[in-house]
Amino acid sequence: MERSVLMVGIGGQGIQLIGKTLALAATESGLNAMLAADYGGEMRGGTSQATAVVGDGPIRALPILPRTDSAIVMHDKFSGAVPERLDADGFLMLNSSIVDPAKAEGDHTLVSLPATDMAREIDAPQAAGLLMLGAFCRLTGIADHDHLVAAMTSLLPPYRAQHAETNSRALAAGAAAVSERDLAAVSV
């Protein structure tokens, strides 16, 4: 078993944090993981991309994935690496607060979550990415809530430690937002 996920967004949305959280939580759950990041000098506002591969054996995948079986899209475009590389029968998660799901139709399984709006509602406006990650992990079973929270907490620098609690709420809210219908669609 090897699962790959391509995460795209813009700088400041937490793409790198969710990539690291996913890879670390998977590792701490006893799986093998690889995380390749691609972000330029722009810390805020530029494109930010991360790819994670998780498997039960040593990872064979390349650090630049030719194909991916799933993707998380946080920014407002549906262009570039995700439509080019997502498997035809892959699984796509969209932040529908920002991206119009109509733009991302195809043979892949689409799960939309208004993550930015939901994050605002639970008073965690900076944690939309983690909310998406919570839902993604519930859908794929890659890592459970406790491992995600532990990984995220250990990755925060000391000057951001106060965000651990809000971030945990976002992870939980994402997982709770997954419907039985989405679970059934992704498990097919």
Next chain:
Amino acid sequence: MSAVAQPAKLELLEGTTAIARAAILSDCRFFTGYPMSPFTGLLESMSDLMPKSGGSCVNVESEIEGVNMTLGAAATGARAATGSCGQGVALMQEAIAEASLNETPIVIFNMARNQQDYFQCTRGGGWGDYRTLTLAPKDVPEAVEHTQLLFHLADKYRVPTILYGDPLIAQTRVGVRLQPLDLPALPPKDWALDGSLGGTGRSRQIWTWALGKRNAPGPGPDRHWQELAEKFESMAASEQRWEAQHVDDAETVVVAFGSAGKFTEYVVDELREEGHQIGHFRPITLWPFPGEALAEATRGARRVLVFELNAGQMIEDVRQFADDRKAIRAIGGISSADSGLSFGPLLDAPEIRGRIIAALKEEA
């Protein structure tokens, strides 16, 4: 190489952190560096981890200063290393030549921005008859093994050794088990300037010209350099490393090193599964180049496709050894990110696949 029993815990580590941990596992006690992307992560990890393990890490003002401090530390018998990217290793060339000719073992981590430093590490830019043993890992787990091996080989032969890394190896996070390699024991460093003979009139000397002292003349430059040349020749014969897949019946053999070799190996595996008679050859030591093994792997091949991310450097070594020189084609090229700090779009499996397939269609 075999690892000892008792598997270490699987840890998710960024490449530079994994290499730093492997260096400390190898008893590296002294490290120097000046920040240069993508080497900076290694310097950061070393500056964090070295003091915790009782060693020293110095953020130097220049690479020239750093490599010479490393040379000094290594001369006392400590395991010592430095690093940069190719642009900084360029400044170290004089000291690398000196360390080669005065037989001081140091390890140099070239976390290169690209594959354009092949000539730099295999030919070098210092003076004299010296060679630098260079290992080019394809990924982070291999870099962890190579780091340990480089410290071992540096001490074994009393030479500088080089790790040829790159941005993917530096910055990718991978699950790694940090296991000590089961390497043979080495003799004590009876040559080290450890201060134990100070004031006795018998103090030791490390000198490129080997002239010795008035009361204890050395062999002199002529004999010393001839002995060194013999040493490099014996290293060339016994330290070649490589990996070959599907070459026995291959009509086409793809040759690539480092991270690029991981990508080409992936594409070759795909094409094999699709029924192409294609094989793969990856030099692991860039010097000594595994020439005889390449000749064997390319015997009878109609095409030898060299993929490297530069204007054509390793291809010169391939031309020296491939069974049929007329079969050789370059399918790589310069490909840099806009920043100049990393690989460009050519290092991508679909792109490489397209170039190999185009070459397969050409009549060999």
